[in-house]
Amino acid sequence: MIASKIPATVITGFLGAGKTTLIRHMLANAKGKRIALIINEFGDLGVDGDVLKGCGDEVCSEDDIVELNNGCICCTVADDFIPTMEQLLARKDRPDHIVIETSGLALPQPLVAAFNWPGIKTQVTVDGVVTVVDSAAVAAGRFAHDHDKLDAQRLADEGLDHESPLEELFEDQLxxxxxxxxxxxxxxxxxxxxxxxxxxxxxxxxxxVFVEARQGEVAPEVLLGLGIGTEDDIANRKSHHELHHEDGHEHDHDEFESFVVTLGPVANAAAFAEGLKSLIVSHDILRLKGFADVAGKPMRMVVQAVGSRIDTHFDRPWGTGETRETRLVVIGLHGIDEAAIRDSLAGLTG
Ligand SMILES: Nc1nc2c(ncn2[C@@H]2O[C@H](COP(=O)(O)OP(=O)(O)OP(=O)(O)O)[C@@H](O)[C@H]2O)c(=O)[nH]1
Known part of the structure; x- marks a missing residue:
């Protein structure tokens, strides 16, 4: 008997749109369906994996979560994604469903196309591509053409062959x-x-299909089981890059930069959050997230900022043997002033 193909759902969407939040909700409501998760982040801090571990214990144990943080999944398909899928498929206890969270900067097209690789195609099919949108950011014009900025970028870089990188990526994911x-x-x-x-x-x-959501609250029955087989249609959903570079020119993420900052304890959590907010605005930081060690607090503080909207909360006690430290990943457009941001961040803790 030929075993039926395992469905795989690709969850994509720009930085901070709410992919991890959506997956958390899905795991908490999956009603016994066994889900394996492949998580890809831009920035090597592994925040998403950390946030997801433990939240779906019954349906998705830590062993079922694979983190691929060696660059954007669309560029590391052959080196990272395919071997990971092969390992998942070689397991005796195969999952009922595979969910892949791409990084917020990834193009879904190369990833979906990988499901046509021999060895993968016979065993898995893309159930559907789910694109999560930060509706508030769209309404605020975050992805709209900023002509002044674009002209300035073109002046600085004559080789620039495309529209605004944010807008292009947003459109490709849609x-x-x-x-x-x-x-x-x-x-x-x-x-x-x-x-x-x-x-x-x-x-x-x-x-x-469009579905509205608050805090990623979408029933798993809506997200999973679309039954599309998107890999068969991916040639009809070309990204800007594929349309501009039919010659096989390599795609990369040069328009974006990320770095991790490690700091000592934070003396005052509220002042730290306020300071982060101004820093984000003054340097046009796209995404900042991580964990903070707040002096005198037994719990770890999660820091999540998307544009100038910042959220902090204490999620769990620091473990025994775990190093208490403040670590943040900062993501911005190419040319972001890393040295100045590092200096300012160091000044915010004390
Ligand atoms: N107000 C509001 N905040 C949300 C909603 N969904 C997510 N958030 C918050 O937005 C921030 C980013 O959410 P994530 O789920 O980490 O977003 P993501 O798409 O996984 O982010 P990256 O992996 O960094 O691209 C967090 O602070 C969330 O709590 C929502 O529907 N409403």
């Missing part, structure tokens, strides 16, 4: 979608949300 989650609906009004939906739909030639 182009690949079977299901679009309009997340963070709590942050904007109904009319604005409608505007976001119509704006996105107007850009797409295909007609993916």
């Amino acid at each position: 182009t690949a979608a079977d299901l679009i989650i309009l997340n963070k609906a709590d942050l904007i009004g109904a009319a604005e949300l409608d505007g976001v939906r119509t704006g996105i739909a107007g850009h797409l030639t295909r007609k993916p």
Whole structure:
């Protein structure tokens, strides 16, 4: 008897859109379906994996979570993704479903195309591509064309052969979608949300399904079981890069930069968060996340910033034998002033 193919769902979406939050909710509500997770992050801190471990104990134990943090998954398909899939498929206790969270900067196209590789195609199929959208960021014009900035970038770099990197990537992630989650609906009004939906739909030639969400709360029955087989249609969902470089020119992420900063204990959590907020605005930091060691507190503080919106909360006690330290990953556009940001961050702890 030929075993049926394992469905795999690709969850994509720009930095901070709410992919990890959506997956957390899905794991907590998966009702016994055994899910294996492959998580890819930009920046080598492994925050997403850490946030997800333990939250779906019954359906997805730590052994079922594989972190691929060796660059964006779309560029490391052959070296990282394929071997990981092969290992998952070689297991005796194969999962019911595989969920892959791409980094916020990844192009889904090369990843989906990898499901056509011999050895993978016979055993797994792409159930669907789910693209998570930060509706509030879209409504605020985060991905819209900023002509002044773009002109300045073009002046600085004559080789620039494309539109704004943010806009392009955002569009590529939408182009690949079977299901679009309009997340963070709590942050904007109904009319604005409608505007976001119509704006996105107007850009797409295909007609993916739209679902609104708050805090990534989408029923697993809606996310999983789409049964699309997206790998067979991926040639019709080309990214800007594929359209511009049919000659096989390598895709990379040169437009973005990330670095990890390690700091000592934070004296005052509220002042630290306020300081981070101004730093994010003054340096146009796209994403900042990690953990902080707050002096005198037994718990670890999670720091999550998307644009200028910052959230901090204490998630769990520091473990015995675990080094208490403050570690943050900072992501911005190419040319972000790393030295100045490092200096300012060091000044915020004391
Ligand atoms: N207000 C609001 N905040 C949200 C919602 N969904 C997620 N967030 C917050 O947005 C921040 C980023 O969420 P994540 O789930 O980590 O986003 P992500 O897409 O996994 O981020 P990257 O992996 O870094 O690209 C966190 O502080 C979340 O708590 C939502 O629907 N509404």
